[in-house]
Amino acid sequence: MIDFILLNLSFYVGYVITNDSWYWEITPGHNLTHIILMNLVWYLSSHSCHLYTDVFTREAVPIFKSVLRSLFVYGLIMAFLQNNVLFLPYNYKTLVLSFAFFDFSLIGWKLIFLLQRRPHKNSLTQFRPVVIVGTGRNGLDLYHYLNNNTYLGYKVLGFFNHEGDGSRIKNNINVIGKVDECIEFVRRQNIDEIFCALPDEDFHHINKLMRDADRYLIRFKLVPDFKDHFKKNVMVQLYGHLPVLSPRMEPLESKGHQILKRGFDIIFSLFVIVFILSWIIPILGLFIKLESQGPVFFRQIRSGKNNKPFYCLKFRSMTVNKRANSLQATKNDRRITKIGKYLRKTSLDELPQFINVLMGNMSVVGPRPHMIKHTKEYSAIIDRFMIRHFLTPGITGWAQVTGLRGETKTHKDMEKRVEADIWYLENWSLLLDCKIIFMTVYNVFRGDKKAF
Secondary structure, rough: HHHHHHHHHHHHHHHHHHOOOOOOOOOOEEEEHHHHHHHHHHHHHHHOOOOOOOOOOOOHHHHHHHHHHHHHHHHHHHHHHHHOOOOOOOHHHHHHHHHHHHHHHHHHHHHHHHHHHHHHHHHOOOOOOEEEEEOOOHHHHHHHHHHHHHHEEEEEEEEEEEHHHHHHHHOOOOOEEEEHHHHHHHHHHOEEEEEOOOHHHHHHHHHHHHHHHHHHOOOEEEOOOOOOOOOOEEEEEEOOOOOEOOOOHHHHHHHHHHHHHHHHHHHHHHHHHHHHHHHEEEEHHHHHHHOOOOOEEEEEEEEOOOOOOOEEEOOOEOOOOOOOOOOOOOOOOOOOOOOHHHHHHHHHOOOHHHHHHOOOOOOEEEEOOOOHHHHHHHHHHHHOHHHHHHOOOOOHHHHHHHHOOOOOOOOOHHHHHHHHHHHHHHOOOOHHHHHHHHHHHHHHHHOOOOOO
16 A cells, blocks of 8 residues: 555656645546556556565565566556557656656655564564474474574464384484374365475385375375485476486576676775765874874785685775784774774774775675685685685675674684675675675664774
């Protein structure tokens, strides 16, 4: 309803600007037929792009993708009608102005909606009851994953296995009964989905469950046992009849996506360099020089894409010291200057890295680059640490906006950061980059306890 109110309000705003009058007057270019057709076109566009599907449970990036697709389809259809439907002439200026106003107001409203939805997301989700067949490691991993990712909309009622109630105490889970009792239970409880996590060698029971599920219109989902080879997302490709599995999906392996991300980086970094760095470097440089001796910029060799080293630029926030390339900054670090403390708190010390972005050493969004020393240390003790180097390092990243920035006091801290970086690698999209940039700016103004 709010979307439709914004749509009609936008048309009125376009009319007011075009005619320089607040009073609505019916003309050949502005009449009730136009308004009705405009609303019908938006209804068609938004529903064809699934804008209103699962709005309370879907993640923010897919919702924004639907918003942009809907606006594109709506604009395309309206432009076609304006140019081709001769018996229904639109005022071209009104159409353009109303579309521009509708774009900004709709995107702004969706942003407000998502921010307001965030703390109430779980209570708005309509959970579908499901059962899991198999209490092995696969079944338990699936159970924990569904419980921890409530946006998927599943509520696990319990398990079925070959031993029945015998494993209830062992695994501290709700085992409803034996595998053979599963279909009867889900029919009685009106459950329409089963997850089967039985081991591959139990193919007889798997096939029987699948056939029975089909017979009674119950959706059957098989969880294959790849745990010995793959621990996370798996990409399946069919080479003829042969399934070929990759341990992860990497959207940025696509040349088109690489060009899109690089183009975004160039445009964004040029904007920052021309409109921000051009005047802020002399001002901050003067303060840095007045407080302590040394260069304005701090250059440090860090690990880049494919583990190739590069010089990362920052505003110098510490006094010149011999341990700058080996020791991370800590809270109340005596090496940090007064102006440096402010720069680090507001993340302004990172701004020169937009020069790195323009040069191609870094990206606006990506895993944060580490010192060479830390890369060698952590790659030896943390599993999958080097995977993050498939990507170009970034000024900000998914780990930084989800509370994993700053000093890594323990190996567990670094493991969590690596997990976040790999998640970003597997789920990259341009809208995700925009979301991370927005969250970064939001955190700068809000303040971050880990920024020191």
